[in-house]
Amino acid sequence: MVSALLGGHPAGALPSPVIEPGFFAAEDVRVAIVVGAIAAIVAGAVGVFTVIRGQSFAGEALGDVNTAGGSAAFLASVAPLLGFVVVGVIAVGAMELIGIQRPRGRDLATGIVLGAALGLAALLLYLVTTVHSTTGATQTILFGSVLTIASSTIAPVAALSVAALALMAMLYRPLLLSSVSTELASARGIRVRLIGAAYLLALAMTVALAAITIGTILSTALLVGPAATALRLTRRPGVAIALAGLLGVAAMWLGILLAYDSFDWPPVGTGWPVSFFVVSLIFIGYLLSGLPGLLQRRARAA
């Protein structure tokens, strides 16, 4: 199959055995490439802080909470991104009120909000499947499909990304020192709690972007995976952010490519979910990034 394609590329297309003809011509693919890359870049910048602040659970919870936002948006016939952002911001506010900033209260507050939101999601998803008699919507909300995003979504995605990145750029220095040591930060007059709350806002925006590409419950993979991988490979915060973005974009684009190719795989004609490929690639990347350290320890032990 692959070898048969080799000679048959139209002029200008990349002569590669994996990039099938028509890949870049499809509108779905072009939208997916743009939206996927934007989401991955923002997730890289925000995800590095999620990992070093130990807030992976908050990131995961905000993703899961978005299931309620996505299904509410579906029922109300508005853009899912809007549902994700609105519900995410409400969830952040609730966590903040319950007391997410106290290290011990943090996971508790997150868990309480998560439980309540998932209860709501259970109702809304039930309504989506029964009232609209569709199961495809549930699949899309939970596991996403970057290949089915409408091109009209690019503009709001870009706007939300610019806002999230601008917020992160503004917070960068005080947030980094707060993440290193709240004691050092507060001695410098940094309002640690306010900075933490503003960061959660950026996190909610980022999770909404990730949820629209790979689904609400998988969004945390794009947030945490490339960031954790990058943190294994560099000891510089700025480089970690850039590297996390690059790794995320690579996983996203390669995933889209494989999903496009998978239309020819069994069961032929349907294709495998793109989110499966993206998340698998992120996971493989994380495992591979551990190899150098492992080999080093082996060499030292020997």
Next chain:
Amino acid sequence: MTDRGERIGEEQTLAGAEEILSVQGVGVRLSGRETLRDVSFAIRPGEFTGLIGSNGAGKTTLFRVILGLQPPSAGRVLIDGRPRSHRNPLIGYVPQKFLLDPDMPLRARDLVGLGIDAHRFGIPRPSRARRALIEQMLEAVGAGDFADARVGLLSGGEQQRVLIAHALIARPKLLLLDEPLANLDLRAGQEVVALLARIAAEHRIAVLISAHEMNPLLPVMDRIVYIAGGRAASGTTAEVVRADVLSELYGSHVDVLNVHGRVLVVAGAGDASDLHGHDAALPGLEIVS
């Protein structure tokens, strides 16, 4: 004001206007309990002061008051003649027990760089002047050799040096260090003390360093603030480390012994059981085997 130590403290607050830090009658209540009572002392530029007291005596609480992180229930703190404010670039601070995740993507030079302007919003602009300043500060504390290592992987003494550089790079007039010697071995501790004494003298920075053991600081201390029983006595070591002054602070008799240049503060025979019961490790006391 019946306490001799407090009288010494009062004398100093009246001494002159060039005091960089003036603590005046500070009292602190933490959850209903009086942690500190009527603490007064002053520090001038270039002075090396030891804040000595056993664990739980209130040293960290006093630091938090000076930094403006803990409002006092009585008294006030003046920094360079003005009331302390929440954000005070005049004070550099090195916290106690700094445990950094080894995975934290932060080189020693990045942490020092954060000392310049971490309180400002935005991303730092790399510049030659900025790099040079960081390099100079790393060299000044003897951290040049591990400038590019992850901070979380450095030893306690190395982290201490990086944190001192982080605090100094903002050019403070007062440097507070909370138990910097607690987690260091003898040699590393001596090196840090010598470094701080040099910094205080060369840059005219007042150094206030807390410790539960005064002996490592005796050669360099210009002044001592001794905390016990929620109160403080301050002055030169000759003025403060005396049986009568410390006995008043502790509220029971203690003896001050000088053994081979080391000061031992020991509970008097009559109160031995009492003192050893709740406060076995008096500051200065060394267990000699």
